[in-house]
Amino acid sequence: MSPKHSSLPKVAPMTTFNMYMAAATQTKNLHLSNPRDVASLRTAAIASCGVTMAYQNGQQSYQVLKDIDLTVQKGDVQLLMGPSGSGKTTLLSILAGLLTPTSGRVCLLGQEITKMSRHQLAKFRLQNIGFIFQGFNLFPALTAAENIEVALNMKGIKGKAAKHEAQVLLEQVGLAPQAKLHPRDLSGGQKQRVAIARALSGNPRIVMADEPTAALDSHSGHTVIELLRRLAKEGGCTVLMVTHDPRIVSSADRVVYLEDGSIQENKQLSDNFL
Numbered sequence: 198m199s200p201k202h203s204s205l206p207k208v209a210p211m212t213t214f215n216m217y218m219a220a221a222t223q224t225k226n227l228h229l230s231n232p233r234d235v236a237s238l239r240t241a242a243i244a245s246c247g248v249t250m251a252y253q254n255g256q257q258s259y260q261v262l263k264d265i266d267l268t269v270q271k272g273d274v275q276l277l278m279g280p281s282g283s284g285k286t287t288l289l290s291i292l293a294g295l296l297t298p299t300s301g302r303v304c305l306l307g308q309e310i311t312k313m314s315r316h317q318l319a320k321f322r323l324q325n326i327g328f329i330f331q332g333f334n335l336f337p338a339l340t341a342a343e344n345i346e347v348a349l350n351m352k353g354i355k356g357k358a359a360k361h362e363a364q365v366l367l368e369q370v371g372l373a374p375q376a377k378l379h380p381r382d383l384s385g386g387q388k389q390r391v392a393i394a395r396a397l398s399g400n401p402r403i404v405m406a407d408e409p410t411a412a413l414d415s416h417s418g419h420t421v422i423e424l425l426r427r428l429a430k431e432g433g434c435t436v437l438m439v440t441h442d443p444r445i446v447s448s449a450d451r452v453v454y455l456e457d458g459s460i461q462e463n464k465q466l467s468d469n470f471l
């Protein structure tokens with residue numbers, strides 16, 4: 198377990214997942230989902246069926262993901278949690294169409310991305326998905342604002358409109374004063390917020406985020422989660438987020454817990470928004 202978890206209460210018979218859940222403030226009416234619901238491949242915002250991922254290491258095959266069935270309903274904020282190395286980033290990358298699974302199907306917004314050509318997939322991703330990478334992936338030669346403007350340009354928003362939109366997005370993540378700074382002059386948390394603003398550019402219908410609050414202090418982390426939750430609840434966006442942070446659980450609709458490449462728990466937190 199990473200040092201981030203060391204402050205969690207040590208209650209002997211609890212699973213790691215239950216420790217996360219116990220740390221959440223509102224965990225009423227828990228009930229299991231039905232991950233084998235094949236119809237959900239068409240109706241859910243994000244759905245996978247029988248996804249596996251194996252890496253070849255010489256003669257040996259290493260199974261990173263095993264038969265993953267997962268659905269995320271439109272407008273939900275869903276968390277993907279689990280220990281380091283359990284396959285969270287691999288799964289998120291497959292669900293976003295950044296990695297091709299060894300087997301299985303992935304549908305986003307009712308369209309099967311695992312059947313798309315590279316060109317179709319690139320276009321679909323640009324139009325519909327905002328992705329926040331674990332390592333930020335900012336262009337070092339561009340300022341914070343320019344990093345966002347480039348993403349907007351690729352989505353067809355150019356010139357003054359792109360500059361204005363970049364400024365609005367930076368304000369939303371509390372970084373307006375740093376608009377003209379390059380990544381090397383930003384702190385880790387500030388870089389993460391630029392990456393978040395860039396992912397939100399062009400109003401994607403799905404946002405996938407790999408530990409978006411890992412480099413943030415608790416206040417900035419809360420601001421970012423509130424922003425993502427508002428996007429989901431008011432903007433109809435769907436958010437799937439990898440996190441180790443138990444404080445985020447109270448802002449989610451559902452939590453999926455991955456261990457050793459398999460889904461161990463899949464629970465709805467239905468009262469969070471009442």
Ligand SMILES: Nc1ncnc2c1ncn2[C@@H]1O[C@H](COP(=O)(O)OP(=O)(O)OP(=O)(O)O)[C@@H](O)[C@H]1O
Pocket residue numbers: 252261279280281282283284285286287288
């Ligand atoms: N390209 C690759 N080739 C071989 N093995 C890989 C590759 N990418 C990932 N893995 C392995 O797959 C497993 C899952 O990795 P992944 O990055 O998905 O874990 P994670 O749950 O995101 O971990 P963390 O919480 O530390 O970010 C790890 O054992 C990793 O070494």
Ligand SMILES: [Mg+2]
Pocket residue numbers: 285286287331407
């Ligand atoms: Mg990871």
